[in-house]
Amino acid sequence: MKIYTRKGDDGTTGLWYGGRVPKHSARPEAYGTIDEAGSALGLCRAACEPNSELYRDILWLQRQLFVVAAQLATAPEAAARLEPGVSRIEESAVAELEQLIDRYMGRVDLPPKFVIPGGSELSARLDLARTVLRRAERRVAALRALGELDDATVLAFLNRASDLLWAMARFADEPEPQLFEGRG
Template identity: 40%
Template sequence: MSSSSSSSYRKRVYTKFGDKGETSLLYGGRISKNSPQTEAYGITDEAVSAMGLARSLTEDQRVKDIIRDLQRDLFTIAAELATDPDKYELFQQHFTPVTEAMIEDLENTIDSLEEDFEMPTVFVLPGGTPGSSALDMSRTLIRTAERRVVALAETSGLTNPLIVNYLNRLGDLLFVLARYHDRELPIERATGERS
């Protein structure tokens, strides 16, 4: 590949700084790619991407709008988790940390959705539609993120403990949202039996 003179002005995607198993934190600092902190914000980032897939697979505008708002919240949570606790004030200058009001918004969204359809009372086998499948995948990633954040809190400390509450409620919302997405389809029960 030839290099042009303009390439010296553009920032490269690769830095090679991570080649030794470390990664940079937001606002400075480096940690192992295997640290509880990296695990916590990494799985949160995975969930943001999975939710993007879910958003692209649904035609339901209400579902799209809810997912977009959740992705924005999660992006901020990932940034919060990727911030060195000593630099938390810098994070607060650029982002709004998770608040009780954000958790209440999730609860209100769950309540609003449940008013518009009847939730199944049985275990549901995921896979009704591509959109609900991606929402269920997002839910499982959020449950993993929740466990990783709890592990981070237990090992290194957590600057904002409300993140755990938010992720817990978000997992519930994604379950409800997947069921709402497929509300007009017959429910495929998870029975453990083969047909």
């Protein structure tokens, strides 16, 4: 099976349910950054103990990011064809993120200052994945500003997802987070 089609050689890419757009346009920038975040989360999951709580929660988040990417790879005029939970993110996924955030934050002390990433390898990876997800959120906000986002639930999801990664990173810090205290 060949994985190349040559259709993108002209600098355009196909959208789900039809249509082509320039690869550098806002929509591919948004779902491409979601793809990057999913890969960054793969690095995080690879550093976890298999079947641990973090491993399972990261895998769940990666699967949800596929749903987000499918939604973002669909032009607004084809949005009616999206399936809730399969190719359109649902409010229930946002609620699940909030439960996960609360669960992790209930087991860590909130740092009183800014945290410097790198308390452990896993927490550093989670912090990096968080920043990629924040960039994805900015790309999706740009889509919304252009009037090309049919449902703002995806923005709430990405906002909570990056909060979850911050909470997970603090949970993974060993033995405690490194705090920024200025030059010294």
